[in-house]
Amino acid sequence: MKDAHQKEMISRHFGARGWYTQIETPVFFESSLEAKPKEITDIDVLALRPGNDLRWELILADCKTRKGQSPVNRALWIKGLMDYYSATSGIIILGGSKNIEKDHKLFAADLNITILHESEFDNYDRSIIYPDGSKDYPVSAEDITGLKNLGERYPKIVPLLNYIYCIAWNEANRIEYIRKVIGELKSTSKEIDPNNNDHIAAFYEACSIFSIGLAECTGIVFNQYLKPDTKKDLDEALRVIIWGGRSQYEFISKLRRELMTAKGVKPTELTLPNWDIFIELSRNLLENPRLAFSLPYLFQRVSVDIQKGIDVLSFTGKNELLLLKFAMLTSQYLCAAAQLPPDFCTESRGLFDQKQSGIVHE
Amino acid sequence: MSEIKKIEPKEIAIRAHDISVSMENASVPEYDLLSIIGMAVRLSLHLRGVPAISYDVVRQVAVYLLDIPSVAIKTILEFLAEAEFIRLITEGKTIKTIIPEIPFYSDIFDDLGTLAQDGHFNEPELLTLSLVLRLSQSPIPQDHAYRLGADKDLVDKVIDIGTQGSFIVSTRARGKNILLSPTYFPENNDAYSDLVAGHSAGRVSKVLDLLKKYQGWPLSLIEKENKVGEEPIDYKDIAVLKKLAGDGFIPPPAIETTHSGINYFVFGPRPGLGRIHPSERPIYESAMALVAAVRQGQLLPDRFSIKDPVALLGALKSRGFIKANTEALEQYKQVAALRVGKLEEIKPGWEQLTLIDRPENIKAVDLAIDMVSGEISHPKSDDEILIALRKGEKYIESLVGRKRIKEEKKISVDEATQQTLDEFLLRGRAGD
Numbered sequence: 001m002k003d004a005h006q007k008e009m010i011s012r013h014f015g016a017r018g019w020y021t022q023i024e025t026p027v028f029f030e031s032s033l034e035a036k037p038k039e040i041t042d043i044d045v046l047a048l049r050p051g052n053d054l055r056w057e058l059i060l061a062d063c064k065t066r067k068g069q070s071p072v073n074r075a076l077w078i079k080g081l082m083d084y085y086s087a088t089s090g091i092i093i094l095g096g097s098k099n100i101e102k103d104h105k106l107f108a109a110d111l112n113i114t115i116l117h118e119s120e121f122d123n124y125d126r127s128i129i130y131p132d133g134s135k136d137y138p139v140s141a142e143d144i145t146g147l148k149n150l151g152e153r154y155p156k157i158v159p160l161l162n163y164i165y166c167i168a169w170n171e172a173n174r175i176e177y178i179r180k181v182i183g184e185l186k187s188t189s190k191e192i193d194p195n196n197n198d199h200i201a202a203f204y205e206a207c208s209i210f211s212i213g214l215a216e217c218t219g220i221v222f223n224q225y226l227k228p229d230t231k232k233d234l235d236e237a238l239r240v241i242i243w244g245g246r247s248q249y250e251f252i253s254k255l256r257r258e259l260m261t262a263k264g265v266k267p268t269e270l271t272l273p274n275w276d277i278f279i280e281l282s283r284n285l286l287e288n289p290r291l292a293f294s295l296p297y298l299f300q301r302v303s304v305d306i307q308k309g310i311d312v313l314s315f316t317g318k319n320e321l322l323l324l325k326f327a328m329l330t331s332q333y334l335c336a337a338a339q340l341p342p343d344f345c346t347e348s349r350g351l352f353d354q355k356q357s358g359i360v361h362e
Numbered sequence: 363m364s365e366i367k368k369i370e371p372k373e374i375a376i377r378a379h380d381i382s383v384s385m386e387n388a389s390v391p392e393y394d395l396l397s398i399i400g401m402a403v404r405l406s407l408h409l410r411g412v413p414a415i416s417y418d419v420v421r422q423v424a425v426y427l428l429d430i431p432s433v434a435i436k437t438i439l440e441f442l443a444e445a446e447f448i449r450l451i452t453e454g455k456t457i458k459t460i461i462p463e464i465p466f467y468s469d470i471f472d473d474l475g476t477l478a479q480d481g482h483f484n485e486p487e488l489l490t491l492s493l494v495l496r497l498s499q500s501p502i503p504q505d506h507a508y509r510l511g512a513d514k515d516l517v518d519k520v521i522d523i524g525t526q527g528s529f530i531v532s533t534r535a536r537g538k539n540i541l542l543s544p545t546y547f548p549e550n551n552d553a554y555s556d557l558v559a560g561h562s563a564g565r566v567s568k569v570l571d572l573l574k575k576y577q578g579w580p581l582s583l584i585e586k587e588n589k590v591g592e593e594p595i596d597y598k599d600i601a602v603l604k605k606l607a608g609d610g611f612i613p614p615p616a617i618e619t620t621h622s623g624i625n626y627f628v629f630g631p632r633p634g635l636g637r638i639h640p641s642e643r644p645i646y647e648s649a650m651a652l653v654a655a656v657r658q659g660q661l662l663p664d665r666f667s668i669k670d671p672v673a674l675l676g677a678l679k680s681r682g683f684i685k686a687n688t689e690a691l692e693q694y695k696q697v698a699a700l701r702v703g704k705l706e707e708i709k710p711g712w713e714q715l716t717l718i719d720r721p722e723n724i725k726a727v728d729l730a731i732d733m734v735s736g737e738i739s740h741p742k743s744d745d746e747i748l749i750a751l752r753k754g755e756k757y758i759e760s761l762v763g764r765k766r767i768k769e770e771k772k773i774s775v776d777e778a779t780q781q782t783l784d785e786f787l788l789r790g791r792a793g794d
Contacts, residue, residue, distance in 0.1 A: 231467035283466040287411045318754060321413035325461065356414035357451040357459035 004141070006063035006093045007045055009121050009134075011141040014047035014059070016134035020208060020296040021047045023144050027081070028170045037170075043081060045141075046169070048212060050293030054219030056174065056212065057088040065095035071115050072101075075108035082112070093118050138315075143304045147205055150198050156191040157202055160184045164202075168209050175220075177213030178242055181206050182272060185338035194344040201307040203340070203348075204299045207331050211295035214330065217241050218285045218292040227286045234279055242272065273337040281333050284326065291323050298327050302351075313355055321359055328352035369491055371475030377494045378478070379403040379471075379741050380545045384529035387429040392486040392523065399478045401430045402438045406447050406470055407743040409462035412751045417457045419755055426762045427747050445477050471740065485512065489520050494529060497543035500567035501558045504532070504539035535559040547631055550611050557605050561598070569595070569602045573630025577733040578653035581607055581614070581626045583661055603628055612647075615654040619692040621664040627654035629733075644700070648726035651696045653733050664689050671734045678703075678717055679727045686714035702726055 007023055014021045023045055028037040045061040062078045071094060078090040090113040094100065098117050108115045116124055125133035148165045151158040163184045168177055185206050192199045221228070221237050228234040243249035253270040260267040272278050285292040298313070298320075305312040316324060328349065335345035369377075381393075382400025390397070405424060409415075420439070424430040430438065439457060442448045447470075451459035464470065483491070489512045496502060496510070507517050521541065524530030531542045533551055536559035547554050558566050569590075573579070576591040584590055585600060595603075607614045607628050618624045632646055656675060659668040666687060668674055678684050683703075684694075690713035691705060698705045702723050703715045717723060750757040 234467070279467065280465050284411065321754075322752075325413045328461075329463075353449070353451050353459075353461065356461060360414050360416045360459050 002065040003044065003063040003095075006065065006095070006118055008141045009118070009125070010045045010061045010063065010091065010093055011144065012134040012137045012139070013121075013125050013129070014045065014061075015139050015297075016129050016137040017047075017049070018294065018297055019047040019049040019059070020212070020300055021045065021144060022165070022169070023141050023148070025169045026166050027084075028166070030170055030172060041081075043169075046087075048296065050215075050290065051088075054222055054289055054293070056216060056293070058085055059089055059091065060085070060087045061091045061093065063093045065118075067096035069094060069096060071104040072107055075104070075111060075113045075115060078113060079111045089113065091116065093121060139301065139304050143308065144300075147201055147303055147307060150202055154191075154198065154202075157188050157199065160188040160206060161202060164205050164209050173244065174213050174216045175241060175244070177209050178217060179272065181210040181213070182334065182337045185334065185340070186273075189338050189340050192340060192344065194341050194347060197306050197309065200344075200347075201303040203334075203344075204303040204306065204331070207327075207334055208296040208299040208303070210334055211292070211299060211330055214282075214285070215289075215292040215295060218282060218289045221282065222286055222289040227283070231279060234283060235275075238279065238282060239271065243270075273339075274333065277333050277336060281329050284329055288322055288326075291326060294323055295327055295330060298323060299331075302327075312351060316355065316359060318359055318362065321356060324352055324356050324359070328356070369495060371479055372469060372472040373475065373495055374478050374491060375399060375403050375471035375475035376741065377491050377498070380498075380543075381490065381494060381527070381529045383429075383741070384545060385429075385527040387431060388527050389431060390523055390527065392484070392519075393490070394487070395478065395481045395483055396487040396490060398434065398437055398441055399474060401428070401434060402441050402445075403470065403474055403741070404428055405430065405438055406442055406464050406474070407741065408747050408751060409442075409448065409460070410464040410466065410470075410743070412462045412748075414459055414461045415751070416459055416755075419758055420460050422762045423747065423751065423758055427744075441474075441477070445473055447473075485516060486520055486523070488512075489516055490524070493517075493520060493524070493541075494543065497530065497541060498546045500563060500570050501540050501542035501547060501554045502563040503558060504541055506563055507541060549632070553611050557602065560605075561602050565598060566602055569599050569606070570630050573603075573606070573628060575736045577629050577736070578615075578627045578650065578657045580657060580661055581628050582622075583625075584628070606630075612650075615651050615696060617654055617658045617693065617696065619658070619662070619664070619689075622658075622662045625658065625662060627657055629653075645722050645726045645729065648697070648700045648702045648723065649729035649733060651700055652702065652726060652730035655693050655697050656730075656734065658693050659689065672731055675727055675731045675734060678715070679724065679731070682719065683714055683716040686712040688712055690715055 011021050011023055022043075025043045025046055026039040027041045027043060029040060030037075043060050044063045047059045047061075049057050049059060051057040060078055060081055062074055064074060071092065074092050074094070075090075078092060081087070082090050090111075092108070092113060092115045094115065095118050098119055100115055100117055105115050114124075122133065125135075148161070151161045163180060168180070171177065171180075185203070192203065194200070217238070220241050221234070225233065225237055228237060239249050240246050243252055249270070256270050257267040269275075298316075301315070302312055305314075313324075331348050331352070332345065334340075335348055378396050378400035380400075382397060382404055401424075405420075405428060408423070408428065409420075417439075421432065421435050424435050424438075425432050436457065439448065439450060439460065443450050447462070447464045449461040449463060450457050451461065465473075489510060492510050493507055496506075504521065507521065508514055510517070512520075521530060521532065524541075525532050528544065531544050531551060533540050533542060533555040535552070535555035538559045540555035540558050542551055542554060544551075572590040572593055572595070576593075579590050581603065584595070584603060588597075588600070589595055590603075605611075607626055612629070614626045614628050616624055616626050627650075629650060652675065656668055656671040659674075660671050661667075666689065674684060684690070686706075686708040688711050694703065694705060694713075694715045697703050697715065701718060703717045705713045706716055708714050717727065746761065750761045
C-alpha cells in the first residue's frame, strides 16, 4: 500500500485530537439490489468528533500518492461521500507534485475540504496540535488495522467484527448501533473467550461502536428533555429514540406481541435487554452528556492497549475519573445485555475498578 | 413493640434521615441502627452521580460537612455497599476507594428502608421512629405519645432525647405539653401548639393533610360546600381552618374581585423541610400569591374558569406569560404588586400577566407548581457539597477547611440511667 504512510499521518493526527478513528472503511449502498451488497469504494480514514451541540461530526480523509491526480477532482469525489454520509468536513493528502493549484485549494476550502501536500502535513499537524504535533501519539494506523484484522485468526467472531468495521458505518442512523451491537455481541457471546486478549479487545471495539449510538441518544435526550425528572419520562423518550420514532416503536411492538401470542408465549414489553440498567446508564450520562462523546475514543484506546499487551489507559488521570466511571457502567451494561460469560464481566469491572482506584490515589 | 411493622420502609429511611440531620453530630447511646440508616441516607444523597473517590475524602466530607461521626463511617459505607449503592475497593480490610453507583430513579429511601427492616431496631429506636412519623403529620399533645404502646419512662426518655437532639420541640399551651417536629413545622410553633391544645390532634392532622393536598383553597368555598377539594369536612374542621388563617400563622393571601368580593385562600405547612431562610421568605409569599390567583380563576371565576392550574403555571414558566383575559387584572393584582409579573393591557379590558424574568420569580413559580400539584418534599442534598464532590478533592478541601475542628456533642443520659451509671462506677457492678 503506497499510501500507508499518509494514512498513518492522518490517523495519528485524528487520534491525537481525541477523535475516534477508523481506517479503510468499506462503502456499500444501503438499499442495494444485490443479495449481498458489494463494496463500492472505501474511505481511507474517518473520524468522529463531538460537535458543540451534542451531536457527532464526521470527518473523512482521502490519501493519494499517485502523480497526476487532479486535486479538485479528488475534492469533488470526497465531497460526494461527505454528502452521502452527512460529513462535516474532509481532508485530502496528496503525494506527487508539490504544486497544488491555489484555486483548487480555494475551491475545496469552500466545500469544507482541506487539501494538503504530504510535505505540508508536518507543518499543519504541528500548528493544530501545537507545538509537537501527533508524531508521539501512541496509537498507529497499524494498531487500528490490527484490531480490524482479528477475524483472520478468529473466524467465529467475524460477524461481530464485520458489523463493527463495515456494516455499522453504512447504517442510515447511528442510534441503530445501540440495538445492533447488543444483538451481534449476544449472538457471538458463546464464542468469546474471557482469557483471550484479542477477544477482549474485540469486545471493547464493540463497546466503542455501542457508545457512538449511546452518545448520540444521550445528546438527543438532553437537547429535548435536559434530565428527565422521572424514570417514566426517560423510559418513554428512550424507547421512541431507539426504535426510530413513536409509530415505528408501536408498529414493531405490536408485531412482536402478535408473534409471541401466536407462539403461545406471554407477551412482554418491547425494550432492550436489562432495560432498567440501560435507563440508569442513560441517566448517569445525562449528568455530563458531553463526556458521553469521549467514550468511543476511550474504548478504542482500551482495545489497542489490551491487544498490544501494554498498561491499559495509562493516559488517564484525575480529569478522566467520571469518564472512566461512564465507561465502566457502559461496558457492564453491554456485558449483561449480551450475556457474556460472568468471569468476563468480572474481569472487565476489575479493570475499571483498579484504574479508577489507582487514579484516586495518585 | 409492633409499631415498626406498620411503618413503610420509605418512612423509616426518611424519619431516620430527619433525626440524623436535626441531631447534627450529636451521638445518642440508645440509637444504633437508626443513626446508621439516617446517616447512610444523608451520605448517599450526596454521592449520587459522583466519580470514584478516595476513602479519606469521603471521611472528611462525612465528618466535616455532613456531621457524621468518624467512627460510624466504615459501618455506613458497608451498609451502602450491601444496598449496592456503592462499591468498595479494598486492600485487605482497608477501604481505599469508593465508587458510587447510587441509582437516579430507584427510590433511595425505599431501598435503604427495606434493607433497614432486615436489621433489628431496639425499643427506643422503634418508639422514636413511630413518634417522629406521627409528628410529621401534625403536632400532638404529649399525652398522645404515651398511646403509642411503649412504657411511659421510655416515652419520656425519647422525648428528652428528641428535645436535646433538636428533632422534637416541646412547648406549653393552654396548660398542656405539646410536642412538635421542627422539621415539618419549623414556623409558628406557638400558634400550632395552641391549635392542637384547643382542638383534637387528630382533627388538626386531618385538616393539615387536606391542606397539603389542596393548598390555597378558598375559605369561603370551604365554608359554603363543607368540603376541601372533594373531601367532606364538618364545622369543627372549619374552625381549625379558620384558626390556620388567623393570628399567629402566615396571613393568608386575599383577592378582591367585583364578582365574588374578598376571598381568603388557606394554606397548610410550607412544602420543604426545615426553617425557611429569611431571604427565601419573599419567594414563598410570591408562590402563595400565585397559587391564590390560579385558585381564584379555577374555583371562583367570573365567566371563564382555569381548567388545569398546574399547566397554566407551567406555561407561565416556559412561555413567560399567561394569555390575556378579562379577569386577569383582579386575579393577578397581588402577583404584580409583589413584582413576580407585570400586567399588560393587550386590548381594552384584556390583561396579560408577563413573568418578570428573575431567578427568584422562577423559583416562586416552581414552588407554586409544587403546591398546586400537592408535591411532597423529600430530603435533598446540599448543592454546595454536591458540586464540591463532583469537582474533586481540591474543592472539597477548601470547603472542609472552614469546618476543620468539629466538636462531637453527646446527648446526656436521663436521670435513671445516670444513677445506674454512677452506681456502677462507685460499686464496680450494676445495681441488684
